[in-house]
Amino acid sequence: MKILFLEDDVELRGHVERSLVAAGHVVDTSANGPDALFLATSSSYDVLVLDRMVPGLDGLSTMKALRAANNRTPVLLLTAMDGVEDRVEGLEAGADDYLVKPFAVTELIARINALMRRPPILEALTLLKAHDLEVDLIRRTVVRAGQRIDLQAQEFKLLEYLMRHAGELVTRTMLLENVWSFHFDPQSNIIESHMSRLRSKVDRGFDRELIQTVRGAGYRIDAA
Amino acid sequence: MPPEPLRRSVLRSGAFRFALLFAAIFAVGSALVLLTVQQQIDRYADAATEGSLHNETKILASEYGALGRGGLTDAIQRHSSGRDPQFRFRLVDGDGRVLAGDLPANVRLDGRGTLELREVDLAVHGERIETFKTLGTPLADGLRLVVATDTFDVRALMERLGWFTLASGIGITLFALVGGYFVGSLFVRRLHGVNTAVNRIMTGALHERLPAIGMGPEFDELSQNLNRMLDRIQSLMDGLRQVSTDIAHDLRTPLTRLHQQLEALRRLDTVEALDAGIEGALVQTDEILAIFRALLRIGALEGGVGRGRLAQIDLSEVMERVAAAYGPVAEDAGKTLDTQIEPDRFVLGDRELVAQAATNLIENALLHTPPGTRIQLRLSGNMEGTTLAVADNGPGIPKGERSKVLERFYRLDASRSTPGSGLGLAMVQAIAALHEAILRLDDNRPGLAISLAFPSTTPEA
Numbered sequence: 001m002k003i004l005f006l007e008d009d010v011e012l013r014g015h016v017e018r019s020l021v022a023a024g025h026v027v028d029t030s031a032n033g034p035d036a037l038f039l040a041t042s043s044s045y046d047v048l049v050l051d052r053m054v055p056g057l058d059g060l061s062t063m064k065a066l067r068a069a070n071n072r073t074p075v076l077l078l079t080a081m082d083g084v085e086d087r088v089e090g091l092e093a094g095a096d097d098y099l100v101k102p103f104a105v106t107e108l109i110a111r112i113n114a115l116m117r118r119p120p121i122l123e124a125l126t127l128l129k130a131h132d133l134e135v136d137l138i139r140r141t142v143v144r145a146g147q148r149i150d151l152q153a154q155e156f157k158l159l160e161y162l163m164r165h166a167g168e169l170v171t172r173t174m175l176l177e178n179v180w181s182f183h184f185d186p187q188s189n190i191i192e193s194h195m196s197r198l199r200s201k202v203d204r205g206f207d208r209e210l211i212q213t214v215r216g217a218g219y220r221i222d223a224a
Numbered sequence: 225m226p227p228e229p230l231r232r233s234v235l236r237s238g239a240f241r242f243a244l245l246f247a248a249i250f251a252v253g254s255a256l257v258l259l260t261v262q263q264q265i266d267r268y269a270d271a272a273t274e275g276s277l278h279n280e281t282k283i284l285a286s287e288y289g290a291l292g293r294g295g296l297t298d299a300i301q302r303h304s305s306g307r308d309p310q311f312r313f314r315l316v317d318g319d320g321r322v323l324a325g326d327l328p329a330n331v332r333l334d335g336r337g338t339l340e341l342r343e344v345d346l347a348v349h350g351e352r353i354e355t356f357k358t359l360g361t362p363l364a365d366g367l368r369l370v371v372a373t374d375t376f377d378v379r380a381l382m383e384r385l386g387w388f389t390l391a392s393g394i395g396i397t398l399f400a401l402v403g404g405y406f407v408g409s410l411f412v413r414r415l416h417g418v419n420t421a422v423n424r425i426m427t428g429a430l431h432e433r434l435p436a437i438g439m440g441p442e443f444d445e446l447s448q449n450l451n452r453m454l455d456r457i458q459s460l461m462d463g464l465r466q467v468s469t470d471i472a473h474d475l476r477t478p479l480t481r482l483h484q485q486l487e488a489l490r491r492l493d494t495v496e497a498l499d500a501g502i503e504g505a506l507v508q509t510d511e512i513l514a515i516f517r518a519l520l521r522i523g524a525l526e527g528g529v530g531r532g533r534l535a536q537i538d539l540s541e542v543m544e545r546v547a548a549a550y551g552p553v554a555e556d557a558g559k560t561l562d563t564q565i566e567p568d569r570f571v572l573g574d575r576e577l578v579a580q581a582a583t584n585l586i587e588n589a590l591l592h593t594p595p596g597t598r599i600q601l602r603l604s605g606n607m608e609g610t611t612l613a614v615a616d617n618g619p620g621i622p623k624g625e626r627s628k629v630l631e632r633f634y635r636l637d638a639s640r641s642t643p644g645s646g647l648g649l650a651m652v653q654a655i656a657a658l659h660e661a662i663l664r665l666d667d668n669r670p671g672l673a674i675s676l677a678f679p680s681t682t683p684e685a
Contacts, residue, residue, distance in 0.1 A: 030647060066389055084576050085533055143676060155547050180549050184580050186585050193552035216503070 001046040001116050002026045006036040008054040016049075019105040025112075033057025038067055045073055047115050049108070052079035052090065060093055067094040074115040078103070087183065106217040110169040116217065117152070128163035130221050133202065133210055135163050144202060154179070155198045162211065167223030169214050195219065234408040247397040258389045260383060267376035270357075277359040280311050280371045287537040287552070288363055296369075298628060300324040311373050312356070318366025326369070327358070333368045334360040343374070355379075414438055418447060430458060460527050467523035474633050475512060482508045485671020518647040524634070525577075525654035533574055534659070538567045541609060542602050546582045550590075558595035561586070564602040569610045571678040573659050578612075581655040584648040585614035585674055587610070593618030597671075614667075615673035626665040652676075 007013040031035040050059030077095040127133040142149040176182040287297040313325030343354040358372040437443035473602040547563040554561035633646040656663040662677040
């Protein structure tokens with residue numbers, strides 16, 4: 001996948017670029033807004049990762065210029081500002097995701113993957129499948145190997161998010177933001193508590209564990 | 225900026241400029257009045273002159289009718305003698321011979337006319353040009369009578385009026401200038417005090433406030449408002465300073481710990497130990513970042529950032545969500561989270577911030593109580609507002625300590641060993657303040673009950 005990375009800090013840029021390349025992506029970098037704007041308009045990318053605060057034309061303005069030119073490439077804004085209004089402003093201006101610095105590179109990669117797989121138009125998915133697990137979004141039922149599994153509302157939301165990103169790493173913050181709408185970091189192990197309940201229902205008694213823990217990063221549900 | 229000399233600043237003052245402006249307006253106004261008056265007088269004088277010429281002609285014509293040519297010449301003689309005769313005449317017969325009067329030959333013999341004549345001025349012992357109005361009338365037998373009268377009186381009046389206007393214009397302008405100067409200096413002197421105070425504030429005397437300007441309630445209100453603005457800026461700056469002090473002091477400990485941990489890593493020689501050490505250092509870094517973020521957030525909240533984003537929100541829905549998230553967490557900790565949430569309680573608020581406040585309260589209750597504790601999340605309301613409460617039947621907080629736990633980094637002796645930054649309640653308090661909600665810590669007999677009372681709002685239909 002081809003990624004454009006706008007970041008003015010040389011060290012951070014190099015580090016992230018190497019990590020993205022190591023994760024199998026093709027990366028173009030740029031240190032300022034005008035260059036990024038030129039690159040983004042002259043060739044096509046799968047995801048744009050823009051630092052919000054760079055000298056000259058900042059990431060937010062670069063993105064606004066692209067959106068004004070009807071460029072719909074998914075944008076992930078990186079920022080050192082984590083105020084609620086900063087995030088809302090970024091999302092309202094057309095960003096698809098928002099990541100606050102400092103961040104773990106695994107978090108960034110997971111979010112980039114999530115953006116890339118996002119279907120251009122939200123497909124009317126009604127049935128999610130992974131291996132022998134099926135989640136019916138209309139009837140809100142879960143069946144594994146023909147066996148009906150009863151989930152509570154939050155467990156269902158959690159499983160739905162994992163299934164929508166089947167095969168990908170899903171981080172704790174992604175779950176907090178998307179399942180619980182918590183844009184702050186609670187101290188408690190909310191995710192772990194819910195995940196253990198979900199696992200006990202989805203995986204217990206089956207020979208293959210579908211929900212996997214990625215140490216120090218998050219969770220992944222096996223796709224096939 | 226050095227202060228200007230008083231005189232120059234007075235001449236440049238607003239009051240003085242106003243005075244100048246008014247003087248100019250007055251000058252234009254008096255010129256207009258003068259012009260109008262002049263025209264009116266002209267018209268009136270014309271009419272009067274004409275009337276008197278007609279009257280004189282009528283009188284003389286009747287003399288002629290009664291007494292004949294001799295009577296007429298006698299009457300003309302009589303009327304043009306005396307010290308300052310009002311009329312001058314010319315009476316000619318059909319052949320053009322002058323029978324009486326001293327008007328020159330170039331006078332118009334019939335109808336109205338004007339004539340300029342050199343005349344002796346008794347007042348200045350000299351001669352001057354005088355304008356006369358004339359009226360020529362034919363009598364019987366081919367006689368023609370011309371009566372003339374001067375316009376001197378009218379002109380004198382006009383001249384005097386002009387001088388009077390000029391003099392009063394100059395007088396009033398002078399008065400305006402002097403008055404403007406005094407009013408201006410009054411303003412400048414009053415404002416000088418304010419400016420001096422502003423200068424002192426700018427050079428660091430941040431607690432100084434502006435004196436009352438005086439001269440009227442509107443000016444005093446201005447200086448009061450400016451003072452209120454200074455108070456607000458001061459409190460914002462205090463908050464900022466507090467944040468930087470907190471960062472400087474309270475991040476030093478965890479940073480030192482991290483430093484030592486990293487140093488210790490150097491001495492490790494197995495990959496497993498190194499891995500564990502790096503993991504530990506990363507956890508430490510995350511904790512430091514969390515503290516840092518919390519401090520900045522509290523600082524921003526106390527500065528009022530986000531107040532503009534408050535909207536009608538369904539607090540019941542937010543609390544249901546928080547409760548659903550924490551039920552399993554409480555269960556895993558061997559405690560119970562009971563909820564008692566009244567539906568459809570709307571408040572003016574920020575979804576995320578109230579969720580964070582409730583989260584912090586629940587996490588505190590989970591963290592500082594023994595297993596088996598019952599925690600309650602309650603949301604109730606009436607006409608006066610909506611109250612969110614988190615109560616537990618744990619050890620509680622001694623009465624004397626209750627206000628202290630709201631301070632940043634304050635930790636009860638009993639909880640020093642439990643994890644936590646000591647910022648949770650400070651954040652709740654900042655969120656409460658932003659929402660104009662009242663935060664209370666009460667004895668739950670046993671345990672602690674913390675409540676947030678939101679002011680009443682009209683729910684959206």
